[in-house]
Amino acid sequence: MTLPTGVPEFSKFSSGSAVESRIEAFTRLSADDRQALAALGQNVRYVDSRRDLISEGDKPKYVHLVLDGWGARYKTLPDGKRQIVSLFLPGDFCDLNVYILKQMDHSIGAITRLKVAMITPDEMTRLTHDRPRVTQALWWHELVTTAIQREWTLNLGQRTAYERLGHLLVELYLRLRTVGLASNGRCDFPLTQNDLGEATGLTPVHVNRTLQELRRDGLIELGRRHLHIQDIERLKSVSMFNPNYLHLEHEGRHLDANS
């Protein structure tokens, strides 16, 4: 079986090589490395939109790798409040080695229909043993993922609604761009205003009003599952976006934050 090339459901962007793109944001891969990565796509699973891939309390058995679609990690409080704590885009791995833990402390749900590879502990062991460059890249991925989590903490703790939403949109755009799913300020954008609220700690009503402000200020167009960032430099500026936490400055690639 070769690297999956599934056709995205509502996109003109190809995500067939998202995994490679993601890893190559950090390092160049050899043919063998690519081979090893492709081999991870053996055990594929599909999850329908708005269904869970894995739920809080479950025993994690695999490392997951998103081949296509968007997912969300979320936690639920006894009083019913939900917080999306992170978003998964094509090419994203869930935590390496999760299977060490006895049970999941959160759930992972599908925003769109999801195509994920399930990687066994054995496969992970083999990979880290045989392919040091890929292993280093996975480490980089892991460090970036936790850096994003920290930035979200900052986002929720210190930014206003306006800044928070602007920041999130820029982050998602840049992340999509590194896997070839965005360009020219445009990308598919399947999150509802309710999702945005759960990710930013705002009510859907307030998300709505704040998005209108961002539109009114000529920063974005957002609707019909599509985002257009009209002036990314200004959006970065008003949301105090500093791309350093994405650690994209490796191997001289992705140095240009524009376009």
Place this chain on the structure above:
Amino acid sequence: MTLPTGVPEFSKFSSGSAVESRIEAFTRLSADDRQALAALGQNVRYVDSRRDLISEGDKPKYVHLVLDGWGARYKTLPDGKRQIVSLFLPGDFCDLNVYILKQMDHSIGAITRLKVAMITPDEMTRLTHDRPRVTQALWWHELVTTAIQREWTLNLGQRTAYERLGHLLVELYLRLRTVGLASNGRCDFPLTQNDLGEATGLTPVHVNRTLQELRRDGLIELGRRHLHIQDIERLKSVSMFNPNYLHLEHEGRHLDANS
């Protein structure tokens, strides 16, 4: 040089074995494992209270291990706002493998005077090569750290000021207890109300008022750098504290959340 046993500055609790305690929360160690851990204490550094151990923009060269004292990871916004994104207690490692990254995207500062071990990439490589049990424990530590980061995201996004502070106090108490620095609801507590504000995304004034509420409700005593949780079960309950994210249920240890 043996495992450091430094005497804490204002504590009756010993933190000499915090590192072992932390690791043994996950797994039992062999004599060789202990030896290997102790050997990490070769390169020790002290950082005065309120000074930085490492700053945003620096090139990370070492993995840090907190031997004594409290530290904080924080991020600063261009408008001057600060957010503490995580706290380091004795026995905590900073991110394994950080030195892969080109530069720090945040700073680490000392709350109290800090005693830290600086672990070189070589040492890390040797450790993970020679001591698989320790390596697994470090992985567990890494996964727990990011789980805590997610819980903070939830905390900031969905809990009220009252719940947020209560939750943070319970978390810190439990974390201190697993390294032998807390018992009977009591622990040293060097955070100022300003620190608490920066960790919870609240203003110091509101922290002050909210702490008064927690006191008034008979949940805590807090002052003179000392915390006493009077009714931990009730505090857990009102702050919707679910200890699952600390993943302490290994090897049958630390099952009892009381005392």
Place this chain on the structure above:
DNA sequence: CGTCTGGTTGATACGACTCAAATTTGGTGG
């Protein structure tokens, strides 16, 4: 004993929430 840091109090302002309803969009089947 004065200085400084951290803690406390009061008055006022505002950002975000709540609740409720209307409107638009997208998908489905007749």
Place this chain on the structure above:
DNA sequence: CCACCAAATTTGAGTCGTATCAACCAGACG
């Protein structure tokens, strides 16, 4: 192609939690 329905978005009015600003106080320290 249109009628229908559910989901998502939008609007309005009123409230509340937390921020802001400005003092004041207490204990630690030199």
